[in-house]
Amino acid sequence: MAQLRAAMERLGDLPIFSTTMNRVRKVSGDPASNAMEVAQAVMNDAHMSTKLLRLANSAYYNRGAGSVTAISRAVVLLGFETVNTLTLTLKLIETFQNQHPAIDMNRLLVRAFIAANFVRQVGFKAGVRDVEQAYVCALLYNLGEAAVAYCLPEAYLSIQALQTRDGLSPCQAAKQVLGTGFDAISQDIAAGWEFPATVVDSMGGVPPKVKGVLRSAAGLQHALACCANQAVSGLYAATGSSDNGSSIQELLETMATATGLTRDTIATALEDSFEMACNLSGEYGLNPRSLTPALHDGQDPAVARWARRLAFFVHARAPAAAPSTPSFQDTATPAGPGGDASLQLRYMQDITRLITSEARLNAVFVKVMEAMRDGAGCDRVVLCLVSPDRSRYAARLAVGEGTEPLKAALSRPINGHSDLFSQVLIKGGEYLFDPQRDGGWRQLLPPEFATLAPGQGFVLAALHFDKKPVGFFYADCDDRARAVSPEIYAAALQFVEQARLALRVCH
Numbered sequence: 001m002a003q004l005r006a007a008m009e010r011l012g013d014l015p016i017f018s019t020t021m022n023r024v025r026k027v028s029g030d031p032a033s034n035a036m037e038v039a040q041a042v043m044n045d046a047h048m049s050t051k052l053l054r055l056a057n058s059a060y061y062n063r064g065a066g067s068v069t070a071i072s073r074a075v076v077l078l079g080f081e082t083v084n085t086l087t088l089t090l091k092l093i094e095t096f097q098n099q100h101p102a103i104d105m106n107r108l109l110v111r112a113f114i115a116a117n118f119v120r121q122v123g124f125k126a127g128v129r130d131v132e133q134a135y136v137c138a139l140l141y142n143l144g145e146a147a148v149a150y151c152l153p154e155a156y157l158s159i160q161a162l163q164t165r166d167g168l169s170p171c172q173a174a175k176q177v178l179g180t181g182f183d184a185i186s187q188d189i190a191a192g193w194e195f196p197a198t199v200v201d202s203m204g205g206v207p208p209k210v211k212g213v214l215r216s217a218a219g220l221q222h223a224l225a226c227c228a229n230q231a232v233s234g235l236y237a238a239t240g241s242s243d244n245g246s247s248i249q250e251l252l253e254t255m256a257t258a259t260g261l262t263r264d265t266i267a268t269a270l271e272d273s274f275e276m277a278c279n280l281s282g283e284y285g286l287n288p289r290s291l292t293p294a295l296h297d298g299q300d301p302a303v304a305r306w307a308r309r310l311a312f313f314v315h316a317r318a319p320a321a322a323p324s325t326p327s328f329q330d331t332a333t334p335a336g337p338g339g340d341a342s343l344q345l346r347y348m349q350d351i352t353r354l355i356t357s358e359a360r361l362n363a364v365f366v367k368v369m370e371a372m373r374d375g376a377g378c379d380r381v382v383l384c385l386v387s388p389d390r391s392r393y394a395a396r397l398a399v400g401e402g403t404e405p406l407k408a409a410l411s412r413p414i415n416g417h418s419d420l421f422s423q424v425l426i427k428g429g430e431y432l433f434d435p436q437r438d439g440g441w442r443q444l445l446p447p448e449f450a451t452l453a454p455g456q457g458f459v460l461a462a463l464h465f466d467k468k469p470v471g472f473f474y475a476d477c478d479d480r481a482r483a484v485s486p487e488i489y490a491a492a493l494q495f496v497e498q499a500r501l502a503l504r505v506c507h
Contacts, residue, residue: 007151015096020045039072046112054193067196069133115229121269126259137202137225144185213260223258227251235293347371351498364502376491379478385471409448420444430461432489456483461496
């Protein structure tokens with residue numbers, strides 16, 4: 001702790017995202033903005049939130065105002081001008097990453113953001129009185145780990161090496177290198193910065209023993225902050241469990257018991273918070289793939305299911321080519337003319353299971369596309385969806401090799417007169433376009449697509465809901481020596497029908 005304090009004194013504030021700096025300065029400089037708008041801009045960044053609360057609870061600013069645990073109250077106490085000035089004095093993460101490329105500070109802050117939003121989602125659903133305070137407790141839970149990574153980078157790299165080489169948990173590795181765990185460091189720093197006792201106590205690393213709904217606000221904040229952060233960390237850990245050995249399922253069960261919510265409600269909140277992080281990753285210059293949970297052999301089956309369930313959010317938004325999209329089932333692409341019958345049956349069962357368990361539509365669509373590729377024998381499959389204003393269709397998901405040019409070509413304004421894809425989208429149904437039979441179809445192809453069109457034809461199948469077009473599947477055999485046979489076409493359509501069923505059921 002003496003070494004850490006000395007390093008913190010020498011280096012100063014923890015780094016923040018440049019996006020946070022720009023957003024805070026823009027909002028705080030707008031005369032029409034209010035404190036909550038500035039607070040919302042701050043709360044996406046754990047380190048900026050830490051600095052704000054530290055100043056708001058200091059003797060200079062907090063003269064008898066009581067403990068400050070809400071970011072919005074800290075903004076009011078400090079004033080817009082002070083908050084704006086703060087962003088100029090804080091170091092940027094980009095600078096730190098250039099100096100220490102082996103340490104992923106982005107991952108630490110994104111993980112804190114996911115856990116904090118997880119707690120906020122649960123707090124709203126459980127009727128927690130002060131949701132913002134619970135959010136802050138979860139956001140700052142891993143303050144100690146971030147401080148060690150920033151101030152003692154060599155020690156932090158040694159901790160990471162022990163986790164990778166010996167399979168130690170973060171707490172075990174930290175104790176071996178530093179003599180204490182990250183949770184104790186978090187509490188020591190927070191107490192030294194005069195953070196409120198509720199925030200300091202919530203940083204305790206051991207989830208409380210919960211036998212029923214917690215009525216104590218402090219006890220509930222500790223349970224939520226601890227369980228949420230350790231569950232999110234478990235998804236990225238090699239062991240798939242928390243520092244104290246609790247499984248992800250056990251942590252979610254504790255949150256359900258503490259709040260009185262169902263386990264399914266807790267699970268949905270975790271998915272929603274993860275999806276939110278994926279959606280916001282682009283604003284912070286992050287590749288969504290950096291959020292992919294750990295997947296490895298020997299993983300606990302429950303953890304593996306969670307990791308795969310959340311991975312599709314990442315890969316559905318990642319800008320990289322579709323071949324990196326992982327199959328949720330270890331199978332080989334069949335070479336037969338109509339795919340592999342046993343593999344098709346397994347995919348049918350998997351998709352049916354997703355639908356009956358009320359999985360999200362994106363999860364079903366990804367599985368359907370993998371089934372069309374692996375089970376039906378298609379080489380490339382693309383899902384195009386209609387834009388919210390219903391003026392365009394755009395490629396959203398793709399599987400197979402060489403799909404990036406296809407995705408670009410399959411994103412166009414809807415034109416029912418001169419665009420083949422728009423016509424299928426509007427009319428509905430499914431079509432197998434054979435160049436030997438449909439001689440005039442090339443005239444209706446967009447110029448960008450014409451050069452990419454396979455010589456052996458392709459499949460189009462529309463998706464409609466409530467008599468309105470939603471999107472369409474495109475599939476082909478990229479190998480010019482292999483046509484889309486009637487068998488491939490029939491096999492692909494059986495999976496399209498499951499997608500249509502999911503659209504009705506999951507809606």
